[in-house]
Amino acid sequence: MRKNGHPTLPTLDRIGLLCAVLAAIGFSFKAILVKLAYRHGVDAETLLALRMAFSLPFFIIMGWMSASQGSTALTLRDGVWLCGLGLLGYYLASYLDFLGLRYISAALERLILFIYPTLVVILSALFLGQPITRRMLGALAVCYIGIALAVAHDLRITGSAQDIALGSALVFGSALSYALYLLGNGLVVGRLGAGRVTAFASIVACLLAIGQFLLMRPVAVLAQPSSVYALAVAMALFSTVLPVWLVSEAIRRLGAGPVALTGSLGPVATLLLAGLLLDEVIGGAQLTGAALVIVGVLIMARQSA
Numbered sequence: 001m002r003k004n005g006h007p008t009l010p011t012l013d014r015i016g017l018l019c020a021v022l023a024a025i026g027f028s029f030k031a032i033l034v035k036l037a038y039r040h041g042v043d044a045e046t047l048l049a050l051r052m053a054f055s056l057p058f059f060i061i062m063g064w065m066s067a068s069q070g071s072t073a074l075t076l077r078d079g080v081w082l083c084g085l086g087l088l089g090y091y092l093a094s095y096l097d098f099l100g101l102r103y104i105s106a107a108l109e110r111l112i113l114f115i116y117p118t119l120v121v122i123l124s125a126l127f128l129g130q131p132i133t134r135r136m137l138g139a140l141a142v143c144y145i146g147i148a149l150a151v152a153h154d155l156r157i158t159g160s161a162q163d164i165a166l167g168s169a170l171v172f173g174s175a176l177s178y179a180l181y182l183l184g185n186g187l188v189v190g191r192l193g194a195g196r197v198t199a200f201a202s203i204v205a206c207l208l209a210i211g212q213f214l215l216m217r218p219v220a221v222l223a224q225p226s227s228v229y230a231l232a233v234a235m236a237l238f239s240t241v242l243p244v245w246l247v248s249e250a251i252r253r254l255g256a257g258p259v260a261l262t263g264s265l266g267p268v269a270t271l272l273l274a275g276l277l278l279d280e281v282i283g284g285a286q287l288t289g290a291a292l293v294i295v296g297v298l299i300m301a302r303q304s305a
Contacts, residue, residue, distance in 0.1 A: 016253025020262040023246035028269040030239035031106035034098060035278050037231040044098040046221050047232060049213035051094075052206035054236035059206060062245075063199035072191055081188050085197065086204025089181025094205065095212070096174035103167025104154060105280050110270035111150050111293050112171040114263075115143050117300055119179035127183070139299040146292030153286040198244060264294045 037047050067074075074082075101109055118140050124130040132140075154164050181201075189197050250262075267290050274280040 016250045017262070019246040020250035020254065021265060023243040023250060024262050024265040025269045026239050026243035026246065028110060028266040029273060030235055031097075031101060031109050031270055032273045032277050033231050033235045033239060034101045035106050035274075037228050037235075038102065040225050040228050042224055042228050043217070043221075044095070044102065045213050045216050046224070047228070048095055048098050048209045050222075050224075050229065050232035051235045051240065052209040054233050055240045056203065056206040056210075058236075058241040059199050059202040062195065063203055066193060066196040066199050072193075074192070078188065078192060081184065082197065082200045083204050085181055085184050085188075086201040087208065088177050088184065090202050090205030091208040093174045093177040093181065095209070096170045096177060100167045100170030100174065103160075103163040104171065105157075106274040106278060107267070107271045107280055107282070107286060107290075108150050108154050108164075108168070109171050110267045111147060111290055112168060113175050113178075114267050114293055114297060115147065116175040116179045116182070117297050118143050119176055120182055121300060123179055123183055136300055139296040141296075142292050142299070143296035146289040146294075146296065149285045149289030149292065153283050153289065156285075157281050157283075195248060198248070202244070264298055267294060 034047065097109065097113065100112075121130075121132060121136055121140070125132045151164060151168060155161060158164065185197060185201075271282055271286070271290060275282045
């Protein structure tokens with residue numbers, strides 16, 4: 001399409017790009033909301049349960065819509081797969097992430113989570129026999145050098161090596177859990193459809209988070225300040241349900257490749273939001289580390305495409 005002799009971007013592409021960008025920002029905003037909620041004394045189990053409880057009705061609607069559109073009936077084996085994916089991808093990854101945010105900055109958390117593509121590559125090599133090229137090895141090195149710089153920044157600011165080590169390990173476990181989810185997702189999504197897998201796995205995760213809360217905490221703990229509920233609702237809508245839908249819409253309009261590349265906005269958005277809303281100190285080492293992680297992941301994404 002041309003206008004006055006110059007090519008123009010179709011409206012459809014602009015909408016898809018906007019969806020992808022908003023999804024990246026929405027996912028990145030989650031860490032900020034968790035940190036703000038922690039200031040009111042809420043624990044990780046209660047906050048996660050509230051987030052999932054407010055998200056559950058939307059995922060049930062998504063699951064009903066996707067099931068009515070799907071032509072493939074779910075089998076018992078499919079149910080086991082969906083339960084496993086919900087356990088790994090949305091429950092365990094979220095829980096470990098919430099725990100880790102108790103100990104490290106939102107900016108460092110986002111950088112560690114952002115390396116999940118490197119873990120997918122490593123796991124694919126270990127379990128699926130996919131080769132790792134020299135270029136991928138170089139990209140891996142760049143990513144982890146960037147993480148080291150970001151950790152060094154947090155160490156210099158907080159001085160608590162034990163907290164940073166624990167928090168980083170928990171968030172790394174979250175990234176690993178999500179990488180395992182992506183590997184499993186690839187084995188069933190072609191037959192069941194992305195919408196159905198996402199919706200049903202999310203429903204499983206919501207039920208697990210709510211069940212965990214009921215086992216670990218008395219119901220009286222739900223007597224939280226109104227600000228905690230407001231933050232949990234915002235987390236459910238703007239950092240859970242809406243970004244999931246936006247990603248699906250962006251992939252439909254643009255394809256998976258461009259949408260994956262827009263994810264590189266996540267660490268940058270978190271850095272800026274953490275500085276503005278949490279008063280986290282942004283230093284040169286952290287910015288350099290973020291740049292290295294983003295470059296490494298983008299190189300790996302291009303190599304894998």
